[in-house]
Amino acid sequence: MEALLARWRALPTLATCRLHHRAPGRGKLLTLSRMFQPQRLREDQVLSLEGRLGELTCKSQRLMLQAGLIHPASPGCYHLLPYTVRALEKLVRVIDQEMQAIGGQKVNMPSLGPAELWRATSRWDLMGRELLRLRDRHGKEYCLGPTHEEAVTALVASQKTLSYKQLPLLLYQVTRKFRDEPRPRFGLLRGREFYMKDMYTFDVSTEAARQTYSLVCGAYSSLFDRLGLPCVQVQADVGSIGGTMSHEFQLPMDVGEDRLSVCPSCSFSANRETLDPLQTHCPACQGPLTETKGVEVGHTFFLGTKYSAIFNAQFASVQGTPSLAEMGCYGLGVTRILAAAIEVLSTEDCIRWPGLLAPYQVCLIPPKRGSKEEAAATQLVGSLQDHIIEAVPGLCGEVVLDDRTHLTIGNRGKDANKLGYPFVVIAGKRALEDPPHFEVWCQNTGEVIFLTREGVVELLSTVQVV
Amino acid sequence: MEALLARWRALPTLATCRLHHRAPGRGKLLTLSRMFQPQRLREDQVLSLEGRLGELTCKSQRLMLQAGLIHPASPGCYHLLPYTVRALEKLVRVIDQEMQAIGGQKVNMPSLGPAELWRATSRWDLMGRELLRLRDRHGKEYCLGPTHEEAVTALVASQKTLSYKQLPLLLYQVTRKFRDEPRPRFGLLRGREFYMKDMYTFDVSTEAARQTYSLVCGAYSSLFDRLGLPCVQVQADVGSIGGTMSHEFQLPMDVGEDRLSVCPSCSFSANRETLDPLQTHCPACQGPLTETKGVEVGHTFFLGTKYSAIFNAQFASVQGTPSLAEMGCYGLGVTRILAAAIEVLSTEDCIRWPGLLAPYQVCLIPPKRGSKEEAAATQLVGSLQDHIIEAVPGLCGEVVLDDRTHLTIGNRGKDANKLGYPFVVIAGKRALEDPPHFEVWCQNTGEVIFLTREGVVELLSTVQVV
Structure with missing residues (x-):
């Protein structure tokens, strides 16, 4: 797993890969473990955040605070954090x-x-x-x-x-x-x-x-x-x-x-x-x-x-x-x-974005560290990412890896659901089948489907990115 | 000429053509005659512009004012006009x-x-x-x-x-x-x-x-x-x-x-x-x-x-x-x-940009209205633009047409020199040759060369756009 992550971090970033024929191919992809985004705040924690500044008065405000999309600076003034930018x-x-x-x-x-x-x-x-x-x-x-x-x-x-x-x-x-x-x-x-x-x-x-x-x-x-x-x-x-x-x-x-x-x-x-x-x-x-x-x-x-x-x-x-x-x-x-x-x-608990505006279009969730899927499926997630970018260059920079593999797939899935990536691709049990199947959540339609690598690429080739 | 210009204006803009597989292909290209940019100001006109506000103290300030890149708003505060943006x-x-x-x-x-x-x-x-x-x-x-x-x-x-x-x-x-x-x-x-x-x-x-x-x-x-x-x-x-x-x-x-x-x-x-x-x-x-x-x-x-x-x-x-x-x-x-x-x-009279930052990479100058080159060469400029965009998609939105055809090629060339487009392509006398040749100014190197349509496309395919 460490080898994959090291390779992953060595991949070009959004900007450089989208413009790879123009810009130097240096840099590394940001993985979720490094993202500046205080996540999974409980409602009372968010309330105390705004408590001294104002009131928690609507769903979008609560969700954006809880998911680490904004942070209060002074009354009516917010820091916009990376996803929001x-x-x-x-x-x-x-x-x-x-x-x-x-x-x-x-x-x-x-x-x-x-x-x-x-x-x-x-x-x-x-x-x-x-x-x-x-x-x-x-x-x-x-x-x-x-x-x-x-x-x-x-x-x-x-x-x-x-x-x-x-x-x-x-x-x-x-x-x-x-x-x-x-x-x-x-x-x-x-x-x-x-x-x-x-x-x-x-x-x-x-x-x-x-x-x-x-x-x-x-x-x-x-x-x-x-x-x-x-x-x-x-x-x-x-x-x-x-x-x-x-x-x-x-x-x-x-x-x-x-x-x-x-x-x-x-x-x-x-x-x-x-x-x-x-x-x-x-x-x-x-x-x-x-x-x-x-x-x-x-x-x-x-x-x-x-x-x-x-x-x-x-x-x-x-x-x-x-x-x-x-x-x-x-x-x-x-x-x-x-x-x-x-x-x-959005629902009461989960952010949903207009497809065009989602900060990242795809979240990949590899197996938990130490699980029986780890050895085979981790590699699969790496090659899937390569295939996605090769087949759909517009998605370069739009795919994040949830490398917090000390967490279960279930817990990382909850976060992905809350943050509202339009597509969540999970390498779970069926990744060990022949051919391997990924679990794909189409979060803007609510569908959950199992797809081969080719199926995932075909699905994602329809995504509009601006 | 009018038919060409009408067709030109119907072409997609920068944003839509760069992203043509994603965004609707509506809109029109801005031509120089419509650009919001008070050009060719004399030095005394610029002085009076800044006179009530400050001093005209350096070359870049004078050139940017003269070429309509900035406009003073209050001391130390400027409007950034379209080229600068x-x-x-x-x-x-x-x-x-x-x-x-x-x-x-x-x-x-x-x-x-x-x-x-x-x-x-x-x-x-x-x-x-x-x-x-x-x-x-x-x-x-x-x-x-x-x-x-x-x-x-x-x-x-x-x-x-x-x-x-x-x-x-x-x-x-x-x-x-x-x-x-x-x-x-x-x-x-x-x-x-x-x-x-x-x-x-x-x-x-x-x-x-x-x-x-x-x-x-x-x-x-x-x-x-x-x-x-x-x-x-x-x-x-x-x-x-x-x-x-x-x-x-x-x-x-x-x-x-x-x-x-x-x-x-x-x-x-x-x-x-x-x-x-x-x-x-x-x-x-x-x-x-x-x-x-x-x-x-x-x-x-x-x-x-x-x-x-x-x-x-x-x-x-x-x-x-x-x-x-x-x-x-x-x-x-x-x-x-x-x-x-x-x-x-820049020189004292002419702006030069870092290649990557030039507001537009290419300026096309068709013949003067009523000139003997008009009939044949105007069409050539239109098809040249198509070829450039088709062969070098990164240049979509980077090519402007100087449609002020009531002006001579010489006068429009002076403006293009002053504004510092890295490449100026002129359909002059040699556009009537077989095959037609365009006069190309590589303004960041000072070279002037004559190239066929294929030559122009080959030259421009090396341009880096960010």
Whole structure:
């Protein structure tokens, strides 16, 4: 076993093996025994972890703490641990694909927002205590950006040669945002520091801006479809962002803090706060409305010229005259989507991920040290890994070995179940058959099947990796 | 031409084509005419851009402003525009490869650092005015993290079951950092917001920690080798981080603010501030020392138990007794490396990138609209692109089309020269020969060659993409 593990550790890592024709093939694969991830915490241990900081208020928060995916740093601020960073980076890749597919260009704006920009839109006062504010050594005032309408509009306004030919312009970023929540709670669902994807669009006319608005909403729907999350697009209030039209992308769930009214007969759905409190019937088809709770994972705003007029963000029209750009802005709560997905997909005890976002796709469990399967089956697990990577190069770096062979297969299986790898492959008793069979758990469908090496490879060749 | 361009725009983007077996094949390629990048600014225009904010003090800052790679937001804070974001993401991938190759595990810690953690190490006072400080709505004090020794040590200390078997533990992150520089300057070389890779290591003994220290220094050397940057590892002062040993990775250049003493006869090199002001000879071999200036792009510290003792970061030793972890910390200035590479590699007028980091590897320049080459050569450029992507899938998303065909080939060539694409492929007069020949500029070597389609593909098949 030690020889296998030594060989295993000598294998290239995710990054180097995926890019083996480009990068040096040095490095070693991380095995579970080395992973920085305090696992199998009991509920009372997790409670004491958060005890001094806040409340343990929902399933995803408890599961992510118990499984060592996050660790509290201060109220509403979390350390993201290795599994979560992998899931987050995958989510950002899916978002990049969707945003770039509609022509989005990725930028990166500073977190420090000069007070003068925020005063220009009056939001320095309007945002009140949600804005974290500070002064630099010269006494100049800044806020920590919760959103970037001011910054991006000033940036585009500085482009003195912008032509109608360059529009629509779709600029987006994925960066850390800050909001001084009065009562941060639900783990990553409502934090004070969080990752957000924010896109800002600039168009030549109201009509063109409406088309862009539909385009981005379509990309959001496509994103949630790919993640397998049943998102609802509801009519929403414009709040402090402003503008004339707004929609939220809501994931229905019990811990949701938004109340939604959905019409089962037509496509109407709205955040309750946009409706008359007495309204019980759909304004579109007059059918009765159903109430549900939801977590907002995306929000879109049709801004018109609210910001472009203030900062004078102009372009040269077909006629060559300077015209104000028609704007939209579009947010996705990136860390929030991760937690919301776990909230929706998991059981009370076991995390389940959208397939695309699972930190690792496959967990291999070799026999217990000293078991009668050890000699033969340990080798089998090693050659299985080689076969998987050779046949399905996209899975390189996606396969972890649970080398904690002092534990029984049963105990390691429990951990694998809790962490939600989409596929768990176990070399148990039937690994001694001829041909050997592996026990395979397809955790997102609940199936358990026994497969030969070829069968495992065939099954895994269908896995989508981003 | 319009038909070609329409077809071109309908091609999948970088992300979707690199992952075409996984992701939907929607989207369009960005062409230069749509790129958000204020180009060809004259020097006086750039000066006025920075005029109200700071000084235009070095070549990389001027070139990055002129080419539309960055845009000033507030003193020491820049918007990173699309080309820079691409280069930054590539640099992060190279860093991830190097850090994971030595067993690094990626985490992500909050920017808001609670004052009590910084008071525990006395750095709340010691860091003085470099620390940006703020209070939340409850009056609780925080700083914006310029580094994370406090945070990571408290995190590891919270791991009550850490065993010697899990060490060395190498945790790292790539996140935005904040430092209230008294006088931010040189663009991305000395900003107040910047991206940094910071790694923190935990070992069982001084001896093991020294091995880990060497391992990380080796990974840094490997990184700079791969980027083609002539970095020097010099002995350095421990400064406010502390510890007992420290090295800087310095890139020699005239705008450097550090004075280095290098011995031409042996491997000795040191930051001048670590030497006696009167010392003119090498302490190792007694030969005369040479002086040079450098920009610090990396810094390593052997910390011992300075932080682990304060936060009680312990592990269970072989004997089962609790022992303090021996620590190291290791920084890389990520945005600074980008600017420093441009500073070192570029001419006064033209940006040059480390090959691995170039935002796009190839720029294709079709004939001018209305030229006699237009009809035949435009089609050739289209089929060339197909051939490149088919033969070298790694270049998918790395090829941009300069579709500004109202400009001459000469003018577009000047822009391509200025932006520093490693390869510029032009369909000029010799595209009408049989077989057609393309003019190819290998900008990192200065060669200009004429190649057939097959020749171009063969040349580009050697390009490394990360």
